Amino acid sequence: xxxxxxxxxxxxxxxxxxxxxxxxxxxxxxxxxxxxxxxxxxxxxxxxxxxxxxxxxxxxxxxxxxxxxxxxxxxxxxxxxxxxxxxxxxxxxxxxxxxxxxxxxxxxxxxxxxxxxxxxxxxxxxxxxxxxxxxxxxxxxxxxxxx
Amino acid sequence: xxxxxxxxxxxxxxxxxxxxxxxxxxxxxxxxxxxxxxxxxxxxxxxxxxxxxxxxxxxxxxxxxxxxxxxxxxxxxxxxxxxxxxxxxxxxxxxxxxxxxxxxxxxxxxxxxxxxxxxxxxxxxxxxxxxxxxxxxxxxxxxxxxx
DNA sequence: TATTGACTTAAAGTTAACTTTAACTTCTAT
DNA sequence: ATAGAAGTTAAAGTTAACTTTAAGTCAATA
Numbered sequence: 001x002x003x004x005x006x007x008x009x010x011x012x013x014x015x016x017x018x019x020x021x022x023x024x025x026x027x028x029x030x031x032x033x034x035x036x037x038x039x040x041x042x043x044x045x046x047x048x049x050x051x052x053x054x055x056x057x058x059x060x061x062x063x064x065x066x067x068x069x070x071x072x073x074x075x076x077x078x079x080x081x082x083x084x085x086x087x088x089x090x091x092x093x094x095x096x097x098x099x100x101x102x103x104x105x106x107x108x109x110x111x112x113x114x115x116x117x118x119x120x121x122x123x124x125x126x127x128x129x130x131x132x133x134x135x136x137x138x139x140x141x142x143x144x145x146x147x
Numbered sequence: 148x149x150x151x152x153x154x155x156x157x158x159x160x161x162x163x164x165x166x167x168x169x170x171x172x173x174x175x176x177x178x179x180x181x182x183x184x185x186x187x188x189x190x191x192x193x194x195x196x197x198x199x200x201x202x203x204x205x206x207x208x209x210x211x212x213x214x215x216x217x218x219x220x221x222x223x224x225x226x227x228x229x230x231x232x233x234x235x236x237x238x239x240x241x242x243x244x245x246x247x248x249x250x251x252x253x254x255x256x257x258x259x260x261x262x263x264x265x266x267x268x269x270x271x272x273x274x275x276x277x278x279x280x281x282x283x284x285x286x287x288x289x290x291x292x293x294x
Numbered sequence: 295t296a297t298t299g300a301c302t303t304a305a306a307g308t309t310a311a312c313t314t315t316a317a318c319t320t321c322t323a324t
Numbered sequence: 325a326t327a328g329a330a331g332t333t334a335a336a337g338t339t340a341a342c343t344t345t346a347a348g349t350c351a352a353t354a
Contacts, residue, residue, distance in 0.1 A: 001294075006300065011294065016301090017343055024303095025341095036350060038301055046294035051257070057250040062341070076269045083261035090254050093247065100244055103204040107237050110198070114230035122223045147148075147158065147193035151321095153330065163331090164313055171333095172311095183320060185331055209311070 001043050008041040012049055019049075026066045027052060029073055048072070058089040059096065109141040148190050155188040159196055166196075173213045174199060176220055195219070205236045206243065256288040 009016040022028055023039070030048070032040045048069075055065050068085055071078040112135065116126040131139055156163040169175055170186070177195070179187045195216075202212050215232055218225040259282065263273040278286055 004301075015343075018341085020302090021342060034350095036301090037303095038350075043294050047292045050292050051253075054250055054253040054257075056341095057246065058254065076264070079261055079264045079268075079270065083258065083265055086254055086257045086261060090251070090258060093251050093254060097244070097247055097251070099204070100240065100247065103201055104237070104240050104244070106198070106201040107205065107233055107240060110201075110233045111230065111237060114226055114233060117223070117226045118230055121226075123226065145194045145197050147190050151331075162313075165311085167332090168312060181320095183331090184333095185320075203311095 003041040005039050005041065008045070008049070011046060012053070022049075022052065022062075025062050027062065027069055029069065055089065058093055060089070105141050106145070109138050109145075112138055150188040152186050152188065155192070155196070158193060159200070169196075169199065169209075172209050174209065174216055176216065202236065205240050207236070252288050253292070256285050256292075259285055 003011070005016045005019050009019055012019075019028075019039075023031055028045075028048075030045065032042070034040060052065055052069075055068065056062075060068075068082070071082050071085070113123075113126045116129075117123040120126075126134070131142075134142065150158070152163045152166050156166055159166075166175075166186075170178055175192075175195075177192065179189070181187060199212055199216075202215065203209075207215075215229070218229050218232070260270075260273045263276075264270040267273075273281070278289075281289065
């Protein structure tokens, strides 16, 4: 099965101009064209584009994704390098998840803070609570917000 | 306790120019100055700047964080609005975490894929595995990468 | 066959969040 | 008292990842 740029863009939920941009940046060296110059996307391209999307979601830049695509084009001799790349992406993701969890902890604290303030009608109440008056799981987080 | 812009920047691990930018964008309407015009940061400003950082980490834009700061400046009458804002941030974060988990699932699949390819010396082996030959937790993910 | 929608390119424009620069002033330490 | 570090502003520059525009070609349908 093959697709035009518009059809593939719809499958991936991106703009056609995004795919043209990726092509221009060298992310799609496997692209084929009709005689008249129109891009032909294959089923197998869908998976690669999904991986490009995944790598972007790990925080990788276009120019680095291009390097990965170059490894893919080299074939089996680059298996090791590609494995190492994904292991690094995994480590990076774990850091991002930990960061996001810290952010979530702070947001949860603020939800508790404003719920407490709402009940009391003033932020003075949560502001003036001593450490042992506030929920145990809020103590560490509040401490981080103070200097 | 008070701090200069450079001292506060160091505490927060940001550039002084970032704090000046925030001030210019209206994120720090509570800023005080010396007679000669030098910004004076207080201990209480640290917490607000930490919250600004937290809101940024949830994906909020500077102009929307400014709106939040405006709510803070309004005092107790905006408690409800602020609670709702943090509830929305929490929902947004939950979506981000789910997205990040999907990305992690894909990265884990690719790690398995290249480990399998490495053992075999070729990506043909994982490529040609039937669904029941691959680890159960990899099946759904591989299916998503195919069209 | 003619219209219309989708394709093509190169080049310019957009956006957000800073960062840098230049020209200047103020504070700290010897 | 003076050097140098750090503060000030306004304005311009940076960066990444697209998006838009303009001018044109191609493909499908009535």
